[in-house]
Amino acid sequence: MNVKLVSAAEVKNVLTFKDLIPLMENALKKFSEKKIEQPVRTVIPVRESNGFLGIMPAYSSQDQALAAKLVTFFPHNTDVPTHNAVIVVFNTSTGVPEMLMDGEVITTMRTAAVSAVATKHLCSVEEPRLAILGSGVQARSHYQALSTLMKFKDVRIWSRTSANAESLSKELGCTSCNSAEEAVKDADVIITVTSSSKPVLMKEWVKPGAYINAVGACRPDWHEIDPALMNSAVLYVDSRNAALKESGDVILAKAEIYAEVGEVISGQKEVVKGKTTLFKSLGLAIEDVMSAKLVAELLSKTE
Numbered sequence: 001m002n003v004k005l006v007s008a009a010e011v012k013n014v015l016t017f018k019d020l021i022p023l024m025e026n027a028l029k030k031f032s033e034k035k036i037e038q039p040v041r042t043v044i045p046v047r048e049s050n051g052f053l054g055i056m057p058a059y060s061s062q063d064q065a066l067a068a069k070l071v072t073f074f075p076h077n078t079d080v081p082t083h084n085a086v087i088v089v090f091n092t093s094t095g096v097p098e099m100l101m102d103g104e105v106i107t108t109m110r111t112a113a114v115s116a117v118a119t120k121h122l123c124s125v126e127e128p129r130l131a132i133l134g135s136g137v138q139a140r141s142h143y144q145a146l147s148t149l150m151k152f153k154d155v156r157i158w159s160r161t162s163a164n165a166e167s168l169s170k171e172l173g174c175t176s177c178n179s180a181e182e183a184v185k186d187a188d189v190i191i192t193v194t195s196s197s198k199p200v201l202m203k204e205w206v207k208p209g210a211y212i213n214a215v216g217a218c219r220p221d222w223h224e225i226d227p228a229l230m231n232s233a234v235l236y237v238d239s240r241n242a243a244l245k246e247s248g249d250v251i252l253a254k255a256e257i258y259a260e261v262g263e264v265i266s267g268q269k270e271v272v273k274g275k276t277t278l279f280k281s282l283g284l285a286i287e288d289v290m291s292a293k294l295v296a297e298l299l300s301k302t303e
């Protein structure tokens with residue numbers, strides 16, 4: 001077996017949000033048009049660490065892209081990232097594995113790119129006030145991804161560890177806040193990227209008509225969002241099937257899903273304007289598969 005190894009550094013060298021955001025828009029569209037083969041991911045709990053191993057395969061015939069991501073999430077990691085992943089890329093004619101690619105950088109960037117696509121379609125404020133709850137890997141990548149699409153009136157960051165919020169705020173040129181309530185006050189766009197299993201964003205803090213990217217809480221018994229907010233917002237998801245199986249925010253609130261964001265992109269569903277709106281992101285294998293194919297193509301141009 002002759003498998004090419006692709007490191008995180010090599011992925012970082014070629015992958016940009018400029019290329020990734022339209023690619024994720026296309027991936028979400030195709031997924032909701034049922035042009036993608038993708039089961040809801042299999043998750044193996046690692047209870048001692050409150051973590052899990054996720055198994056995420058997908059195939060796009062149109063793109064001739066066949067791959068599977070193996071991703072671990074160990075929330076209490078300190079010396080290494082809490083998320084680690086590899087992506088195996090297969091030849092679609094022979095099924096022979098051709099690449100073993102770092103999946104951590106791809107996960108970091110494609111997740112933020114998906115939120116940027118959802119924000120583009122679901123938020124109509126020109127120069128929004130942005131609030132980010134969480135100060136980790138996804139907080140940084142979300143700021144970077146959304147910044148490629150829009151300017152912000154101001155940006156406020158809250159984290160349960162104030163030193164981390166201060167550090168990221170200094171790095172990004174934003175304001176750190178001492179409470180989540182202070183951070184989200186009057187915000188037009190709110191991003192929740194914490195590893196909390198209990199709500200960190202309460203309905204009464206959120207300005208009517210605001211837009212929320214809810215990115216954390218990917219297990220059926222974890223939630224980041226106040227159930228009252230889940231039930232009052234117009235709710236979009238990346239995948240209905242995934243949300244109904246994996247999302248504690250949806251399941252525990254018994255929230256009604258209005259649409260997949262891919263249905264908006266493909267024109268199957270209209271955007272409901274003027275109401276508090278929430279996109280629940282869980283992460284789809286096709287996002288990783290299409291990202292890995294792009295990285296392979298970009299790397300081949302550098303050889």
Ligand SMILES: NC(=O)C1=CN([C@@H]2O[C@H](COP(=O)(O)OP(=O)(O)OC[C@H]3O[C@@H](n4cnc5c(N)ncnc54)[C@H](O)[C@@H]3O)[C@@H](O)[C@H]2O)C=CC1
Pocket residue numbers: 073075082083107111134135136137138139159160161164193194195196197200215216217218281282283284
């Ligand atoms: N929707 C998707 O496609 C993806 C979602 N995620 C999720 O996004 C979230 C953030 O991921 P990363 O930034 O990579 O993780 P990270 O470990 O780099 O950052 C986690 C952040 O959450 C905060 N946090 C942890 N426990 C908390 C608690 N109990 N209450 C409040 N804040 C808490 C930490 O202080 C840190 O600021 C995670 O829940 C992760 O599972 C990650 C990758 C893809």
Ligand SMILES: O=C([O-])C1=[NH+]CCC1
Pocket residue numbers: 054071073083107218282283284
């Ligand atoms: O899509 C993904 O890779 C993940 N979603 C939640 C944790 C990792």
